[in-house]
Amino acid sequence: MPTPLVVSDVAKSFTMHLRDGIKLPVVAGVSFSIKTGECTVLGGPSGAGKSSILKMLYGNYAVDEGQIIVTHQDGLIDLARASPRTVLSVRRQTIGYVSQFLRTVPRVSALDVVAEPLVERGEEREAARAKARALLAQLNLPEKLWMLPPATFSGGEQQRVNIARGFITEHPILLLDEPTASLDATNRDVVIELIAAKKRAGVALLGIFHDHDVREAVADRIVDVTAFAPGKLAA
Amino acid sequence: MTAQSTDIATYNFAYLDEQTKRMIRRAILKGIAIPGYQVPFASREMPMPYGWGTGGVQVTASIIGPDDVLKVIDQGADDTTNAVSIRAFFKKVANVAVTTETAKATIIQTRHRIPEHPLTAGQVLVYQVPIPEPLRFLEPRETETRKMHALEEYGLMHVKLYEDIAKHGRIATTYAYPVKVEGRYVMDPSPTPKFDNPKMHRSPALQLFGAGREKRIYAVPPFTDVVSLDFEDHPFEIQTFDQPCALCGAENVYLDEVILDDHGGHMFVCSDTDYCEKRREEGHRGHLAPETDLASEKLEPAQ
Amino acid sequence: MTDEPLLRVSALSKFYGSRVGCDNVSFDLWPGEVLAVVGESGSGKTTLLNCLSTRLLPSSGTASYRMRDGQFRELYRMSEAERRFLMRTDWGFVHQNPADGLRMTVSAGANVGERLMAVGDRHYGKIRATAVDWLSRVEIEQDRIDDEPRAFSGGMRQRLQIARNLVTGPRLVFMDEPTGGLDVSVQARLLDLLRGLVTDLGLAAIVVTHDLAVARLLSQRMMVMKDGRVVESGLTDRVLDDPRAPYTQLLVSSILQV
Numbered sequence: 117m118p119t120p121l122v123v124s125d126v127a128k129s130f131t132m133h134l135r136d137g138i139k140l141p142v143v144a145g146v147s148f149s150i151k152t153g154e155c156t157v158l159g160g161p162s163g164a165g166k167s168s169i170l171k172m173l174y175g176n177y178a179v180d181e182g183q184i185i186v187t188h189q190d191g192l193i194d195l196a197r198a199s200p201r202t203v204l205s206v207r208r209q210t211i212g213y214v215s216q217f218l219r220t221v222p223r224v225s226a227l228d229v230v231a232e233p234l235v236e237r238g239e240e241r242e243a244a245r246a247k248a249r250a251l252l253a254q255l256n257l258p259e260k261l262w263m264l265p266p267a268t269f270s271g272g273e274q275q276r277v278n279i280a281r282g283f284i285t286e287h288p289i290l291l292l293d294e295p296t297a298s299l300d301a302t303n304r305d306v307v308i309e310l311i312a313a314k315k316r317a318g319v320a321l322l323g324i325f326h327d328h329d330v331r332e333a334v335a336d337r338i339v340d341v342t343a344f345a346p347g348k349l350a351a
Numbered sequence: 352m353t354a355q356s357t358d359i360a361t362y363n364f365a366y367l368d369e370q371t372k373r374m375i376r377r378a379i380l381k382g383i384a385i386p387g388y389q390v391p392f393a394s395r396e397m398p399m400p401y402g403w404g405t406g407g408v409q410v411t412a413s414i415i416g417p418d419d420v421l422k423v424i425d426q427g428a429d430d431t432t433n434a435v436s437i438r439a440f441f442k443k444v445a446n447v448a449v450t451t452e453t454a455k456a457t458i459i460q461t462r463h464r465i466p467e468h469p470l471t472a473g474q475v476l477v478y479q480v481p482i483p484e485p486l487r488f489l490e491p492r493e494t495e496t497r498k499m500h501a502l503e504e505y506g507l508m509h510v511k512l513y514e515d516i517a518k519h520g521r522i523a524t525t526y527a528y529p530v531k532v533e534g535r536y537v538m539d540p541s542p543t544p545k546f547d548n549p550k551m552h553r554s555p556a557l558q559l560f561g562a563g564r565e566k567r568i569y570a571v572p573p574f575t576d577v578v579s580l581d582f583e584d585h586p587f588e589i590q591t592f593d594q595p596c597a598l599c600g601a602e603n604v605y606l607d608e609v610i611l612d613d614h615g616g617h618m619f620v621c622s623d624t625d626y627c628e629k630r631r632e633e634g635h636r637g638h639l640a641p642e643t644d645l646a647s648e649k650l651e652p653a654q
Numbered sequence: 655m656t657d658e659p660l661l662r663v664s665a666l667s668k669f670y671g672s673r674v675g676c677d678n679v680s681f682d683l684w685p686g687e688v689l690a691v692v693g694e695s696g697s698g699k700t701t702l703l704n705c706l707s708t709r710l711l712p713s714s715g716t717a718s719y720r721m722r723d724g725q726f727r728e729l730y731r732m733s734e735a736e737r738r739f740l741m742r743t744d745w746g747f748v749h750q751n752p753a754d755g756l757r758m759t760v761s762a763g764a765n766v767g768e769r770l771m772a773v774g775d776r777h778y779g780k781i782r783a784t785a786v787d788w789l790s791r792v793e794i795e796q797d798r799i800d801d802e803p804r805a806f807s808g809g810m811r812q813r814l815q816i817a818r819n820l821v822t823g824p825r826l827v828f829m830d831e832p833t834g835g836l837d838v839s840v841q842a843r844l845l846d847l848l849r850g851l852v853t854d855l856g857l858a859a860i861v862v863t864h865d866l867a868v869a870r871l872l873s874q875r876m877m878v879m880k881d882g883r884v885v886e887s888g889l890t891d892r893v894l895d896d897p898r899a900p901y902t903q904l905l906v907s908s909i910l911q912v
Contacts, residue, residue: 131898132903133904134903134907175892176889176892176895176896177892177896178888178892200874200875200887200889200892201682201684201875204889221849223842223843223846498734502735502738504738504742504772505772506742506768506769506771506772506773509776510760510764510767513771513778514761514764517763517782518761581776582778582781583776583777584777584778584779584780
């Protein structure tokens with residue numbers, strides 16, 4: 117099975133310049149890979165650095181050491197050293213991301229928030245909206261909310277908009293940061309089905325799921341993040 | 352050019368000294384070489400106030416010779432104060448022949464009109480110009496307007512015409528209507544009615560413009576393209592008049608409104624007095640023309 | 655998408671006597687990219703913007719721009735005529751104070767139409783139709799087309815200024831604190847409008863702002879300036895979520911939370 121993403125020996129720390137430059141190590145020696153058609157789950161307790169790893173893979177956090185090799189447009193790219201422009205291109209074409217919280221934009225309707233990633237990839241706006249409608253319907257978001265900006269939605273409603281936005285594209289790699297955290301059982305099942313569909317379509321998924329049932333349902337492999345605790349490497 | 356008659360010995364020929372004339376002729380030659388371009392020149396104090404044609408007078412003084420025949424008009428008329436005094440001035444300081452007949456003149460100095468009688472090759476039309484810069488009302492900075500001319504940035508000129516149409520439904524500018532000369536410089540034709548603009552286009556006569564206060568000379572050489580700015584869907588149009596001249600019955604000429612009494616009585620007559628008289632001599636009559644013999648009333652050049 | 659940048663800036667510096675305006679700034683900007691330049695007053699961001707837009711000549715360094723014919727031209731070697739032509743066709747400049755970028759005494763329609771007339775449009779009806787279209791795109795009522803911007807509110811003036819700049823389909827727009835001095839609600843509307851226009855038209859833009867929220871919303875890339883130097887640059891969300899330079903950390907930690 118193809119391996120579109122390989123992480124090797126990645127380390128990350130935060131230097132707090134406002135607190136006398138103390139250095140907070142987060143993870144070190146992170147090495148794993150993910151495969152197409154599989155859902156890999158990052159496991160470990162809160163604070164182990166799961167989210168940080170996901171953010172590094174999306175270019176949202178800088179990487180101190182190591183390599184993140186991605187298959188992008190028929191070539192290999194080291195995301196840890198890629199230029200902003202390359203990272204943007206990877207985000208547009210290769211790696212999708214469902215964040216924990218929706219960052220809302222004033223005055224943009226839920227429907228357009230969801231359709232936007234497709235439009236950015238060059239799809240016609242109306243075609244993109246049609247796909248967005250189908251996804252929002254599948255996620256049981258009441259139709260009367262579609263044309264409203266999500267800023268005033270409840271946590272669960274916002275999260276469903278966020279999931280739809282992440283799942284609408286056909287990125288070969290999809291990162292999921294606790295997508296089911298604020299969902300009820302029905303919608304959790306919808307997300308599980310969405311993930312299964314992505315797997316069937318040959319997408320390589322990497323996720324963080326605190327919900328035990330969801331994890332059981334979707335995980336093909338679990339990568340234990342506690343193995344990458346910075347102290348261990350130093351020892 | 353230095354031929355002097357004894358009774359004007361106190362002045363150099365045509366009032367200006369030869370060095371000044373030389374300087375002005377250089378400016379004129381440069382103006383002719385770059386049609387429509389405003390050439391700065393060291394305008395002199397003249398024995399008349401600014402606004403009375405000091406620019407035109409300096410140009411005329413620099414080009415006039417003893418054999419020239421001068422005609423001076425103000426708003427088309429040979430008999431108004433400004434025309435009479437400038438004509439008298441040159442009679443005195445240059446001792447040249449003067450005329451009111453457009454066809455007989457070699458130099459015609461004008462304020463606000465181009466004669467109705469077509470000009471011919473060899474004639475020179477000298478305009479008195481108050482504000483030579485067509486962009487001035489839109490852009491007050493001289494440094495900026497010069498740059499705009501240099502770089503041919505004339506969008507602003509059309510902004511003015513656009514505003515006219517937006518406000519009045521048509522281009523409401525009726526005088527000092529901007530023109531483009533030889534496809535390059537946008538030029539203010541001086542406050543002539545736009546009726547006269549087409550006469551400037553490919554005119555056989557040399558057209559010189561003098562602005563005394565603003566110290567600028569510009570020129571349109573004979574047979575030069577002079578195109579009035581417009582929009583494709585709002586093309587340039589000249590004024591039309593509903594009725595012919597009340598005195599000579601002429602049509603397709605520029606008419607002035609003359610108030611006859613204080614009860615609202617008025618008539619429209621040719622603004623070009625010479626043209627009107629000629630027609631009446633030839634027997635043309637308008638509906639308000641007096642029945643008397645016009646030959647005896649004919650205007651004589653002022654002394 | 656082409657592989658060549660639209661603008662290449664290399665070692666650009668501007669000194670005012672012994673004082674530093676901006677020092678040794680280099681970056682590339684690609685078509686469709688929005689770059690935010692942030693920093694406090696006096697950090698050199700406006701000097702940089704003025705150098706890039708050729709309103710100011712730098713003391714040293716180069717900037718080359720890919721013209722519509724695909725050829726790179728060195729900005730500071732172009733003639734003034736060429737630069738001014740670029741400014742009113744392929745570029746836009748949105749000033750913080752709309753009065754600096756508008757003709758306050760001619761109508762809104764003429765303000766929008768001026769650039770079209772400057773590049774040779776001579777059909778009143780078409781110019782007016784384009785002006786109407788652009789006014790609606792920036793959410794100005796059609797019946798205000800013959801009003802002078804003097805009669806407009808601050809937000810409307812700013813939107814009019816944007817329309818005036820975008821009417822010739824520029825590829826690069828410079829913005830100097832485009833939302834400065836506007837009420838928060840007016841700001842949000844303007845930002846959303848700008849964001850939509852930038853995406854729809856595929857514009858590249860360089861936005862100078864001291865407001866990190868504006869940078870987050872509008873830009874993909876960001877440069878943080880302090881004392882004339884770039885102290886940090888990168889993807890906007892990376893710089894804001896994982897700030898590395900001490901000054902950037904200070905800036906980010908100074909954002910007021912609502």
